[in-house]
Amino acid sequence: MRHTIIIGGGITGLAAAYSLQKESHGAIAVTLIEGSQRLGGKIMTARAGGFLVEGGPDSFLARKTVTLDLCRELGLEDQLQPARAGKFPTYVWSGGRLHPLPMGVRPMVGSRLISLAGKLRMAAEVLIPPRELDGDESVASFVRRRFGSEMLVKLAGPLMGGIYAADPERLSLGSTFSFLQVMEKKYGSVLRGWKKARGGSKGGRSMFLTLRGGLLQLAEALETAIGPGVVERGVQVAAVLPQQGRYEVVLEDGRSLTADDVVFATPAYVTADLVEYIDTALAEHLRAIRYVTTATVSLGFREQDVPRALDGFGFVVPRMEQRRINACTWTSTKFEGRAPDGHVLMRVFVGGAGAEAFAELTDDALVALARQEVDAAMNIGAEPVMAKVFRWTKGNPQYEVGHRGRVEEIEALAAKHRGLYLAGAAYHGAGIPDCIENAQAVVRQLVGKYGISHQAATGHVVPAAAR
Numbered sequence: 001m002r003h004t005i006i007i008g009g010g011i012t013g014l015a016a017a018y019s020l021q022k023e024s025h026g027a028i029a030v031t032l033i034e035g036s037q038r039l040g041g042k043i044m045t046a047r048a049g050g051f052l053v054e055g056g057p058d059s060f061l062a063r064k065t066v067t068l069d070l071c072r073e074l075g076l077e078d079q080l081q082p083a084r085a086g087k088f089p090t091y092v093w094s095g096g097r098l099h100p101l102p103m104g105v106r107p108m109v110g111s112r113l114i115s116l117a118g119k120l121r122m123a124a125e126v127l128i129p130p131r132e133l134d135g136d137e138s139v140a141s142f143v144r145r146r147f148g149s150e151m152l153v154k155l156a157g158p159l160m161g162g163i164y165a166a167d168p169e170r171l172s173l174g175s176t177f178s179f180l181q182v183m184e185k186k187y188g189s190v191l192r193g194w195k196k197a198r199g200g201s202k203g204g205r206s207m208f209l210t211l212r213g214g215l216l217q218l219a220e221a222l223e224t225a226i227g228p229g230v231v232e233r234g235v236q237v238a239a240v241l242p243q244q245g246r247y248e249v250v251l252e253d254g255r256s257l258t259a260d261d262v263v264f265a266t267p268a269y270v271t272a273d274l275v276e277y278i279d280t281a282l283a284e285h286l287r288a289i290r291y292v293t294t295a296t297v298s299l300g301f302r303e304q305d306v307p308r309a310l311d312g313f314g315f316v317v318p319r320m321e322q323r324r325i326n327a328c329t330w331t332s333t334k335f336e337g338r339a340p341d342g343h344v345l346m347r348v349f350v351g352g353a354g355a356e357a358f359a360e361l362t363d364d365a366l367v368a369l370a371r372q373e374v375d376a377a378m379n380i381g382a383e384p385v386m387a388k389v390f391r392w393t394k395g396n397p398q399y400e401v402g403h404r405g406r407v408e409e410i411e412a413l414a415a416k417h418r419g420l421y422l423a424g425a426a427y428h429g430a431g432i433p434d435c436i437e438n439a440q441a442v443v444r445q446l447v448g449k450y451g452i453s454h455q456a457a458t459g460h461v462v463p464a465a466a467r
Contacts, residue, residue: 010039011222013265024452035237062209071211079217121151136405139157157319235252246260281413297347305380399430423442
């Protein structure tokens with residue numbers, strides 16, 4: 001029997017192990033190795049004082065149906081929960097007050113967030129000719145070119161850069177918001193393209209889905225489906241060595257395992273250290289993918305201690321405001337059941353590109369920072385009844401300009417080594433659906449190499465050449 005070792009027990013590694021078992025019909029033995037005692041990676045759900053707190057992602061995009069399909073397959077359909085529907089705005093903290101994010105022509109005209117000159121420049125986007133040059137450019141370059149600087153610093157920068165904890169001046173448009181490039185080329189204008197897209201879309205549905213008991217339910221369901229005897233927790237991989245057409249996976253507890261195939265579902269810099277003995281050039285390319293540190297601080301308050309209604313999903317903070325936080329999600333508004341009766345829950349985002357020092361503060365200092373910033377934005381002087389910090393050291397890969405080309409070079413180098421596969425947030429998307437899709441694509445490639453058909457369910461592996 002062929003043996004595949006998957007290194008990394010985050011959502012990518014779990015999805016790969018589950019998919020490989022399913023697609024190989026048991027013809028490939030699977031071992032999943034996770035260095036920590038827990039599975040799920042950045043998916044982390046905790047209960048504290050009656051609050052349901054997410055430490056990493058709190059939802060996934062509904063339009064990327066791979067996660068939805070997987071939840072249904074794992075029996076989690078009754079746990080699926082959309083974000084609250086209705087007119088819940090996002091706010092922008094600017095000039096000492098929270099401004100509703102203007103969505104549409106009328107809200108933009110009446111908004112005090114953007115100056116008259118800024119509004120006129122944004123409206124002139126329809127007159128700006130498409131970029132003639134092909135190739136990647138930064139999000140900042142694109143937005144500035146088409147909509148002007150004020151749109152960049154007050155809206156697009158905090159919103160688009162915030163998703164990736166990235167600097168918009170370095171963030172790759174082609175690897176993150178490529179649909180904007182498509183609109184520019186196809187319609188000659190993003191505004192015209194957006195109007196066409198909205199005209200054909202069905203409103204009223206939430207863009208985001210989560211699980212009622214927290215997203216850790218997905219990781220736990222995958223672990224259950226994978227079954228016993230597959231996962232090794234709490235053991236680090238020291239090195240991966242080539243061995244006569246196979247691989248020797250050396251563990252830090254002194255053991256060695258042999259595999260026909262190895263799937264690296266670890267951060268790029270971790271993978272780089274593990275493949276150093278296989279391909280130094282590959283390791284060097286992997287280390288070129290930069291990571292930044294972020295943190296979240298979840299705060300629970302009594303509802304009576306919050307002066308303003310939490311009538312939106314939260315607010316983002318432009319860098320020009322020179323604040324110490326990037327955003328704040330009003331979690332108990334976004335999703336039902338996240339706070340006990342009479343209480344509210346919010347989550348403050350800290351760190352990322354250019355602000356990592358804040359995320360590296362002690363937990364107590366982070367809680368104090370978050371309280372001070374929330375008080376400044378919303379006038380909440382009361383003590384929180386619950387505070388919980390999650391820190392993600394070098395947890396966010398940076399999709400910088402030219403990222404797609406770098407990934408192509410990495411995958412070309414990896415393809416030279418039979419049985420070596422790379423997957424995870426560093427390559428083709430950092431969201432939960434992206435990681436699952438990447439894992440499934442790698443599994444299809446691996447299984448296809450052996451030509452395993454449905455007949456493998458009976459224990460017979462049928463090579464493609466023999467069919």
